[in-house]
Amino acid sequence: AQTVTQSQPEMSVQEAETVTLSCTYDTSESDYYLFWYKQPPSRQMILVIRQEAYKQQNATENRFSVNFQKAAKSFSLKISDSQLGDAAMYFCAYRRGQGGSEKLVFGKGMKLTVNP
Amino acid sequence: NAGVTQTPKFRILKIGQSMTLQCTQDMNHNYMYWYRQDPGMGLKLIYYSVGAGITDKGEVPNGYNVSRSTTEDFPLRLELAAPSQTSVYFCASRETGVANEQFFGPGTRLTVL
Known part of the structure; x- marks a missing residue:
């Protein structure tokens, strides 16, 4: 069975700085998709970014980018x-x-706090 | 487009009561899903449907039932509510095509006392 692990339950960052959220996964499949979703206090699930496993190029959406390491089964969000x-x-x-x-x-999720 | 809508937003049930959580999408998506999110956890799939008249179990289907008589609607039925079903329930839909993203509704917070 596939599993997704987010080992850091909470992180904080100063406004205007950069933060990286980590994620690892376990699968025996070669064809799959990875996603980062954001859930603000409103509870709405919002897609941030998507990565297709067959693409070597890391996905980027404005201020959001991923570091996809297929061999290491790692998918971090910057x-x-x-x-x-x-x-x-x-x-x-x-x-x-x-x-x-x-x-x-x-995964279980990670709470990000942004400090002004 | 209203997207994916869910009713009610909040509900409190007594143990043993039944209720139906409503989900409607106006994007003509074939695929629809029900997830539950327990405190401090990610979402887990309850049931899903790949089209009208076709449903299948997800990871945590016990205590729930679904039906899909139309493309737009995918209600989730709770029979004999139990405290373990206290959770936030999300409905989602997506277009056919494996790369397409799922669009989520705003969720229903259910408490069983």
């Missing part, structure tokens, strides 16, 4: 120029590729 609105729970998630179960497997 937030640059942190803003107060980035404060939230962040979840790493995994999904098998074609022909697999349709479910997302989530």
